[in-house]
Amino acid sequence: MSKGKQEYISPIQSGVLVSSAIIGSVVVTLPRIATQAAQHSGVLSVFIAGIISLGLTVIASYLGRRFYNQTIIEYSVTIVGKIPGKLMGALIIIYSIMSAGTALRVFADTLKVFMLPKTPVEFIMITMLIVVIYTIYKGIGVIAKISESFLPLVVIALLLVIALNFQDFEIRNLRPLISKGLTTTLIEAFEATPKVITAFLGFEIVFFIIPFMQDPDKITPYAAGGVLLPTIIYTALTAMCIGVFGIELTKRVLYPTISLARVIEFPGSFAERFDILVSVLWILGVFTSINMLFYMASFGITRIVGLKNFRPFIFILVPFVYLVAILPQNIYQIFFLIQIAGYAGIIVTLFPVLLLLISKITGKGEKQHAEKN
Amino acid sequence: MLKKIRISICLYVLLFSIPILSGCWDRQEIESNAFILGVGIDAAKNEKIEVTFEVALPQSFAGGGEGGSSGDEEPTLDISIVAEDMVDATNSLLARLNHYPDFGHLQLVVFGEEYAKKGFQEVMDFFFRDTSIRYRTSVAVSEGEAKKIFEFKPKTSKSVSRYINQIIKNNSKENLEIFQLQTIGTIHDNYIRNSPVFLTKISAGENTVGVAGGGVFKDNKLLGWLDGQETHAVRWLIGDTVKGGTLRIKMPESKGGNIGLDIFYSRSSLTPVLKNDQITADVKIYVEGDIDFVGSRNVEHKVEELTLEWEKAFEKYIRENVNSTFMRTRDNYGADIFEIDGKTIDYYPKYWEANKERWDEVFKTVELELDVDVNIRRVGYVQP
Numbered sequence: 001m002s003k004g005k006q007e008y009i010s011p012i013q014s015g016v017l018v019s020s021a022i023i024g025s026v027v028v029t030l031p032r033i034a035t036q037a038a039q040h041s042g043v044l045s046v047f048i049a050g051i052i053s054l055g056l057t058v059i060a061s062y063l064g065r066r067f068y069n070q071t072i073i074e075y076s077v078t079i080v081g082k083i084p085g086k087l088m089g090a091l092i093i094i095y096s097i098m099s100a101g102t103a104l105r106v107f108a109d110t111l112k113v114f115m116l117p118k119t120p121v122e123f124i125m126i127t128m129l130i131v132v133i134y135t136i137y138k139g140i141g142v143i144a145k146i147s148e149s150f151l152p153l154v155v156i157a158l159l160l161v162i163a164l165n166f167q168d169f170e171i172r173n174l175r176p177l178i179s180k181g182l183t184t185t186l187i188e189a190f191e192a193t194p195k196v197i198t199a200f201l202g203f204e205i206v207f208f209i210i211p212f213m214q215d216p217d218k219i220t221p222y223a224a225g226g227v228l229l230p231t232i233i234y235t236a237l238t239a240m241c242i243g244v245f246g247i248e249l250t251k252r253v254l255y256p257t258i259s260l261a262r263v264i265e266f267p268g269s270f271a272e273r274f275d276i277l278v279s280v281l282w283i284l285g286v287f288t289s290i291n292m293l294f295y296m297a298s299f300g301i302t303r304i305v306g307l308k309n310f311r312p313f314i315f316i317l318v319p320f321v322y323l324v325a326i327l328p329q330n331i332y333q334i335f336f337l338i339q340i341a342g343y344a345g346i347i348v349t350l351f352p353v354l355l356l357l358i359s360k361i362t363g364k365g366e367k368q369h370a371e372k373n
Numbered sequence: 374m375l376k377k378i379r380i381s382i383c384l385y386v387l388l389f390s391i392p393i394l395s396g397c398w399d400r401q402e403i404e405s406n407a408f409i410l411g412v413g414i415d416a417a418k419n420e421k422i423e424v425t426f427e428v429a430l431p432q433s434f435a436g437g438g439e440g441g442s443s444g445d446e447e448p449t450l451d452i453s454i455v456a457e458d459m460v461d462a463t464n465s466l467l468a469r470l471n472h473y474p475d476f477g478h479l480q481l482v483v484f485g486e487e488y489a490k491k492g493f494q495e496v497m498d499f500f501f502r503d504t505s506i507r508y509r510t511s512v513a514v515s516e517g518e519a520k521k522i523f524e525f526k527p528k529t530s531k532s533v534s535r536y537i538n539q540i541i542k543n544n545s546k547e548n549l550e551i552f553q554l555q556t557i558g559t560i561h562d563n564y565i566r567n568s569p570v571f572l573t574k575i576s577a578g579e580n581t582v583g584v585a586g587g588g589v590f591k592d593n594k595l596l597g598w599l600d601g602q603e604t605h606a607v608r609w610l611i612g613d614t615v616k617g618g619t620l621r622i623k624m625p626e627s628k629g630g631n632i633g634l635d636i637f638y639s640r641s642s643l644t645p646v647l648k649n650d651q652i653t654a655d656v657k658i659y660v661e662g663d664i665d666f667v668g669s670r671n672v673e674h675k676v677e678e679l680t681l682e683w684e685k686a687f688e689k690y691i692r693e694n695v696n697s698t699f700m701r702t703r704d705n706y707g708a709d710i711f712e713i714d715g716k717t718i719d720y721y722p723k724y725w726e727a728n729k730e731r732w733d734e735v736f737k738t739v740e741l742e743l744d745v746d747v748n749i750r751r752v753g754y755v756q757p
Binding site: 114115116117118119120123126131134137172173175176245246248249252259262263265272273308311350 | 378382386388398399476481504506507509558562565566715716718719720721722738
């Protein structure tokens, strides 16, 4: 298929990839997660989590530029030595598989609840997997192009959900942010940040895309923009949910974003079921994010065993992803799995900080960086 | 080698597309759906409930659009079922109807008076939990049996549920006596906080159905009614402002007799103010309107003075009405239907944490601070 021909992604595509990887199945549950963890301060907490993710993305891209033709799997070995480096790589792969599986399951479950009550979840998941396999088989170039064409649709759908609810938005529902006192609010927000930051996982794709860029030095602002977009959307979405439903209801509703889409009513009720449109566009967002996670897993495992062609590994990984997705027996086990995958993700995203520190101290990677310039 | 892989992938894709393309798993023909438009819930013997479903018959809704029942075919079908609860009732509906019940287009949920007095918490959970029911569905309470309401067949609409829903949603903008705020979504919020609610009252006459006034609910039980005029006050207090509607007052004959004010803009706000452990509800009402009726012919005063006096009189009228309604709900029912509890949470979270257990007592001491401002802008087509 690829006879030595390298696929390249443009800087703007790298930003799009980061955004599409972040905006995934968690969108529908995020306002609940945030408010359960931090009450009203959930809004602030989402914003803080977004900014922290942005910082981590900048660090990851800075680190990646020092080793511009390697992925994290290889440069972690260069920086910390063979065995710890491989272990890091293995954890990243395990996390990606888990995360892809969870995203798949959450997606299938949500779809079953709202649109396909009689379709077995297995069927929904398998069809999604087939499409994902087909896409990533074509390589990162195709993934980038698909994300580029789907992201605007997903963003428009989410913005519509936010904008069309403005008439029901009651600012007083958000008042406790001020009336509780600034310190309490900030403490609450920071305490909940570890839980909320799991919603922003997906920006680890930065670890893997730098070798595909013709001009890796340009990635930082674009990747940062790629995190900023979901940060703004998520913050607005959480604020909107609290404003429309009030805090107690947001905490109770399982899928607050879809509920938000359902209360939209156009004048003359010519479209009573706006939630269907939103769900359909949301599927595209889930699709691109599973694409990315799956690609990370298969590409990472290829590099760990030292091979070039990642395509056979896609098929090897399918059963594992499917196993993770099929494992939870009920909705609470799904939420538990999301938490586990989220914590694994936090550890993974902290790797670049560690690696950067060590590489700064030992001076590894600087030579390579200088060579390029 | 590569070619072989490519061919095998093509084969896989073809193989998998057989189950995918062969049809939709959740296929549901629209003709075999029974769209439930309205649900009425009454109390029955032995702690059971009697649920009345208004079912739309799709064939008569297809084409024709709005407009009363045409021809011999009835557009809707009412089915009453005595059951243990809502799930039981929908289940029994399957045994009574050859279509599949679909709640996706539910317009109205009505509680019968007797059932409402017993408390509606048993059935509400069904409406919160069912994933096809929308949060915008109106909820109301009927005077007498809810079943009676569905017996009425309106001439201007194909379904009585939609008819009432349109009255509640649209006409409430022009008529202050119709309370429109409560939907399944807003009740869910109050239900979680165990906060009292105020529901629109529907009353069925011989050949009419009317919407005016409402019922006061506390702990999900109906305590009593407020009439149309008191509903004005509730709407002012809740901040559900209108861009239409009329007010009427009686003046002495020499000052104009009966005066009607046509509201074209109004806003109101209720803010709880905490001072020395005492909560005062600070209410600001601002009304702009035109005079649309002057009863008396012998007006002896100057127009400029009169409009000022009328403004004062309207202000007094609103103030008295709001005050007496507030006092009545506070003292007779002890039910905080004005969302003062919710606003206290938002404005004084610490005070609320300390006092939420004894909120009922606190509410009985809440005082009202009224600030009413009425402005008459125009006088219509003629001088008074």
